[in-house]
Amino acid sequence: MTPKIKSGLLALLLASPLAVVAQDSGRPRFSVDMSYPYDYSSITPYADEHAAIYKHIDDNLTAHLANLQRWLRQPSISAQDVGIDDMAQMLVDDFRAMGFKEAELVPTDGHPGVWGYYDAGAAKTLMVYMMYDVQPVNPDDWESPPFAAELVDHPTGKVLMARGATNQKGPERAFLNALESIIAVEGNLPVNLMITAEGEEELGSPHYPQIVDKYEDRLRTADGVIFPFNMQSPTGDLNLFLGVKGIAYWELEARGGSWGGPVTSEIHGSYKAALDSPVWRLVQALSLLTSPDGNTARVPGFYDGIRGPTEEEQSLIAASLMNNDRTRALKEAFAIERWIDDAGPEELAMELTYTPTLNIDGIYAGYTGEGVKTILPHVATAKMDSRLPVGIDPDEHMDKIRSYLDANGYSDIVMRRLSSYPAAQTSIQTPLVQAALGVSKKYAGTPAVNPRIAGVPLPFINSPSAWDCP
Amino acid sequence: MTPKIKSGLLALLLASPLAVVAQDSGRPRFSVDMSYPYDYSSITPYADEHAAIYKHIDDNLTAHLANLQRWLRQPSISAQDVGIDDMAQMLVDDFRAMGFKEAELVPTDGHPGVWGYYDAGAAKTLMVYMMYDVQPVNPDDWESPPFAAELVDHPTGKVLMARGATNQKGPERAFLNALESIIAVEGNLPVNLMITAEGEEELGSPHYPQIVDKYEDRLRTADGVIFPFNMQSPTGDLNLFLGVKGIAYWELEARGGSWGGPVTSEIHGSYKAALDSPVWRLVQALSLLTSPDGNTARVPGFYDGIRGPTEEEQSLIAASLMNNDRTRALKEAFAIERWIDDAGPEELAMELTYTPTLNIDGIYAGYTGEGVKTILPHVATAKMDSRLPVGIDPDEHMDKIRSYLDANGYSDIVMRRLSSYPAAQTSIQTPLVQAALGVSKKYAGTPAVNPRIAGVPLPFINSPSAWDCP
Numbered sequence: 001m002t003p004k005i006k007s008g009l010l011a012l013l014l015a016s017p018l019a020v021v022a023q024d025s026g027r028p029r030f031s032v033d034m035s036y037p038y039d040y041s042s043i044t045p046y047a048d049e050h051a052a053i054y055k056h057i058d059d060n061l062t063a064h065l066a067n068l069q070r071w072l073r074q075p076s077i078s079a080q081d082v083g084i085d086d087m088a089q090m091l092v093d094d095f096r097a098m099g100f101k102e103a104e105l106v107p108t109d110g111h112p113g114v115w116g117y118y119d120a121g122a123a124k125t126l127m128v129y130m131m132y133d134v135q136p137v138n139p140d141d142w143e144s145p146p147f148a149a150e151l152v153d154h155p156t157g158k159v160l161m162a163r164g165a166t167n168q169k170g171p172e173r174a175f176l177n178a179l180e181s182i183i184a185v186e187g188n189l190p191v192n193l194m195i196t197a198e199g200e201e202e203l204g205s206p207h208y209p210q211i212v213d214k215y216e217d218r219l220r221t222a223d224g225v226i227f228p229f230n231m232q233s234p235t236g237d238l239n240l241f242l243g244v245k246g247i248a249y250w251e252l253e254a255r256g257g258s259w260g261g262p263v264t265s266e267i268h269g270s271y272k273a274a275l276d277s278p279v280w281r282l283v284q285a286l287s288l289l290t291s292p293d294g295n296t297a298r299v300p301g302f303y304d305g306i307r308g309p310t311e312e313e314q315s316l317i318a319a320s321l322m323n324n325d326r327t328r329a330l331k332e333a334f335a336i337e338r339w340i341d342d343a344g345p346e347e348l349a350m351e352l353t354y355t356p357t358l359n360i361d362g363i364y365a366g367y368t369g370e371g372v373k374t375i376l377p378h379v380a381t382a383k384m385d386s387r388l389p390v391g392i393d394p395d396e397h398m399d400k401i402r403s404y405l406d407a408n409g410y411s412d413i414v415m416r417r418l419s420s421y422p423a424a425q426t427s428i429q430t431p432l433v434q435a436a437l438g439v440s441k442k443y444a445g446t447p448a449v450n451p452r453i454a455g456v457p458l459p460f461i462n463s464p465s466a467w468d469c470p
Numbered sequence: 471m472t473p474k475i476k477s478g479l480l481a482l483l484l485a486s487p488l489a490v491v492a493q494d495s496g497r498p499r500f501s502v503d504m505s506y507p508y509d510y511s512s513i514t515p516y517a518d519e520h521a522a523i524y525k526h527i528d529d530n531l532t533a534h535l536a537n538l539q540r541w542l543r544q545p546s547i548s549a550q551d552v553g554i555d556d557m558a559q560m561l562v563d564d565f566r567a568m569g570f571k572e573a574e575l576v577p578t579d580g581h582p583g584v585w586g587y588y589d590a591g592a593a594k595t596l597m598v599y600m601m602y603d604v605q606p607v608n609p610d611d612w613e614s615p616p617f618a619a620e621l622v623d624h625p626t627g628k629v630l631m632a633r634g635a636t637n638q639k640g641p642e643r644a645f646l647n648a649l650e651s652i653i654a655v656e657g658n659l660p661v662n663l664m665i666t667a668e669g670e671e672e673l674g675s676p677h678y679p680q681i682v683d684k685y686e687d688r689l690r691t692a693d694g695v696i697f698p699f700n701m702q703s704p705t706g707d708l709n710l711f712l713g714v715k716g717i718a719y720w721e722l723e724a725r726g727g728s729w730g731g732p733v734t735s736e737i738h739g740s741y742k743a744a745l746d747s748p749v750w751r752l753v754q755a756l757s758l759l760t761s762p763d764g765n766t767a768r769v770p771g772f773y774d775g776i777r778g779p780t781e782e783e784q785s786l787i788a789a790s791l792m793n794n795d796r797t798r799a800l801k802e803a804f805a806i807e808r809w810i811d812d813a814g815p816e817e818l819a820m821e822l823t824y825t826p827t828l829n830i831d832g833i834y835a836g837y838t839g840e841g842v843k844t845i846l847p848h849v850a851t852a853k854m855d856s857r858l859p860v861g862i863d864p865d866e867h868m869d870k871i872r873s874y875l876d877a878n879g880y881s882d883i884v885m886r887r888l889s890s891y892p893a894a895q896t897s898i899q900t901p902l903v904q905a906a907l908g909v910s911k912k913y914a915g916t917p918a919v920n921p922r923i924a925g926v927p928l929p930f931i932n933s934p935s936a937w938d939c940p
Contacts, residue, residue, distance in 0.1 A: 079839075204842025245740065249842045257807060264805040270715065270857045270924035271800075272829035273821040274809050279830040280764025287757030294750025330741075335734040337727060339744050351743040359742035360749040361845050366832035367853060369549075372674025372719050372889045374855050375831050383837060385844050387740045419842045454740035 030308035037319035064177040072149035072162035078133035111199035113211035118193040125192040127222040131201035175228035224432035238447030243425025246388035254282035262378040269374035282380040305391040320448040352454040394420035500778035507789035534647040542619035542632035548603035581669035583681035588663040595662040597692040601671035645698035694902035708917030713895025716858035724752035732848040739844035752850040775861040783921040790918040822924040864890035
């Protein structure tokens with residue numbers, strides 16, 4: 001069973017793992033062998049019953065709802081430093097109230113982290129990732145005030161509507177509600193917990209490493225990591241991800257200097273007649289980075305080191321494709337009219353999972369308001385990122401872009417490296433994933449297990465053995 | 471005496487006026503014959519004396535300074551609609567107090583204009599252009615509060631420091647001060663005046679045509695137009711401009727749609743793996759518009775119709791170049807390290823006066839704040855302008871850019887045309903210009919007369935015969 005590889009013009013195939021060296025003329029394309037989809041009938045449904053715990057949950061619905069509302073009514077907007085300290089303290093207080101042996105704020109160079117340790121005296125230890133911050137709100141966009149957290153009628157039923165209800169305070173506090181009921185009925189949890197929470201996820205987690213570093217030796221003793229996350233879509237589909245793509249995020253800045261252009265401030269636009277433009281310089285430099293359609297990188301070595309699906313990944317994707325048309329669901333969810341090259345479900349899965357991206361998150365220079373202002377700006381900036389599959393080191397990736405700019409005479413363009421982490425992924429064979437699938441199978445159905453999510457900051461489920469991936 | 475023309479690769483020379491049809495491979499270059507500089511000794515210095523008027527000015531310095539401060543202390547920020555109505559009314563009141571027969575607000579679709587007519591019963595009528603608005607202020611940038619208009623010590627002496635002190639309320643109210651002294655001493659002015667003032671110059675004069683249209687028949691009877699303007703630089707150099715380049719100003723907007731990309735809102739940046747990017751689309755479309763250095767337009771026909779200097783212009787520029795090194799003065803004024811192709815004074819004068827520009831005034835898309843946010847924006851916008859010499863019609867100019875985008879498959883990119891007017895220019899031979907030069911020669915020295923300023927909204931001096939230029 002050899003995975004097949006499609007490439008635009010020429011592909012170099014290397015054995016185990018498969019690798020494709022990129023050509024300037026096209027990006028590598030991978031395909032899926034549909035002949036051996038993962039057999040979910042092999043998953044053993046979770047066997048134990050927990051009637052007393054479920055009764056406790058039913059009996060305490062009002063208190064559990066109040067917990068959710070308490071978290072959601074506390075604003076925690078990281079970008080504006082609104083309510084951050086109060087929210088972090090709420091986590092500490094809740095952990096203590098639940099009987100966590102350790103619960104403390106973790107100072108960082110940014111917003112504080114939170115550490116919680118529940119000592120169940122158990123053989124197994126689970127690490128739990130949490131984020132307690134939310135995105136800014138534009139109140140005009142909300143049917144119900146974003147921090148009112150009211151129960152409102154909605155086409156999908158009665159829902160708790162608030163900023164953070166889904167991303168991510170809702171699922172996290174729901175997880176704690178479940179733990180409370182387990183502790184109330186059983187007097188203990190079946191596993192020890194190590195919780196690390198950050199208040200800067202929406203800012204790109206710039207100081208989360210400081211939190212992890214402080215407890216690294218202890219975290220490495222955990223048997224697995226989970227991120228409480230809504231895994232069911234409004235249509236009832238279940239999704240579970242075994243890992244995440246890596247990322248590199250940087251800024252490119254063109255600024256007037258000895259090469260030309262205005263140096264210290266903008267100048268009247270009429271001087272363009274005799275003066276170079278940093279905006280044109282940035283535009284022309286950016287244009288060299290991709291094909292004319294903006295979809296294939298032209299940076300030498302950009303696709304080096306990537307691979308197509310392993311046998312396990314292939315079986316998971318084949319099974320997933322049999323049950324799900326994500327192209328259609330995503331098109332509807334995001335009002336997309338056309339994928340690149342009208343990609344079908346297979347191509348979409350391959351691109352999202354295995355192809356490094358080159359994205360412009362933002363670009364800005366000069367006058368950006370209404371109407372007319374005639375200036376020649378002295379600086380122009382692009383914010384960019386690449387989502388990186390297994391096989392690409394983020395630092396080497398940014399080095400290649402830097403070298404390509406230099407080789408084309410753009411050494412004056414500044415590259416500011418803002419954030420990066422490599423791809424990470426675990427196997428469906430790990431006991432923790434098998435346990436999660438067994439529970440899901442019993443209560444909600446079999447999820448579509450995907451090797452890797454294309455881009456969220458942390459894997460849904462990971463394991464210590466995957467920490468050093470790739 | 472035939473002006474010489476330099477061109478990158480190939481130039482088509484047409485006789486009288488000289489014209490160059492652009493080639494894709496380079497922009498036209500013009501040069502100056504230095505052998506017949508304009509002879510300023512031919513200018514007759516102004517002969518009359520006005521001792522009584524000058525004495526009146528000296529005796530009323532305090533009142534004149536108070537008038538300046540009254541105008542400068544009244545904020546009139548057009549972009550923020552701060553103080554606009556009060557400033558417009560101040561002009562009306564001042565005109566009335568000076569004995570203008572007509573003084574009234576002129577409603578427009580934007581900020582009001584002001585019309586003033588002083589009937590001196592004279593044979594000649596002068597039109598005066600005024601603007602009463604100023605740019606926004608950042609108070610932190612000011613040594614002295616921008617609307618305090620205090621006299622402060624400065625390396626150049628004691629100065630009146632305020633927003634608008636130079637651009638343009640200061641010179642305009644100084645002009646009215648002089649008129650007041652003339653009227654006080656002589657009982658009348660030697661010419662009739664028609665003043666049109668607008669409050670949106672800093673916004674690109676979007677509604678100034680509505681003001682002109684209302685009085686067009688009467689304005690066409692004027693013998694000339696002036697714009698009260700500081701003509702002397704801190705170094706003592708005098709400059710006078712006979713006209714102005716035209717302008718075309720537009721926006722280009724790339725937005726997701728049936729061609730690809732997110733349609734209604736930004737989407738998570740990880741979807742770049744399978745989704746087109748409107749930002750890349752705009753970048754790649756823009757990159758086709760110029761040479762890699764951003765300095766030569768690649769739009770077919772972009773340079774069609776332009777011409778090098780006429781004999782009169784040549785003589786003016788030759789004389790100007792003999793006295794002035796604007797490359798050095800501008801470099802120092804604006805902290806510029808290098809002109810395009812290290813242009814010398816001659817090349818600078820040629821480019822500023824005779825070459826159409828293609829400038830990006832601003833560009834914006836997606837996230838433009840601090841730090842990391844990973845999004846694939848659904849819309850990207852560039853604000854652009856061209857300064858146009860005599861020979862290029864602004865609408866046809868924008869048509870060519872539109873056609874070039876269409877021909878390259880970018881018909882989905884929206885072009886919004888925001889503002890335009892053609893180049894206009896008068897001759898040094900007109901009586902009004904000769905009179906201005908004679909006055910200047912008597913009191914301050916001979917100015918450098920330039921055919922055209924590269925970019926301000928109205929000519930410094932114009933004449934009715936030039937209104938329909940080119």
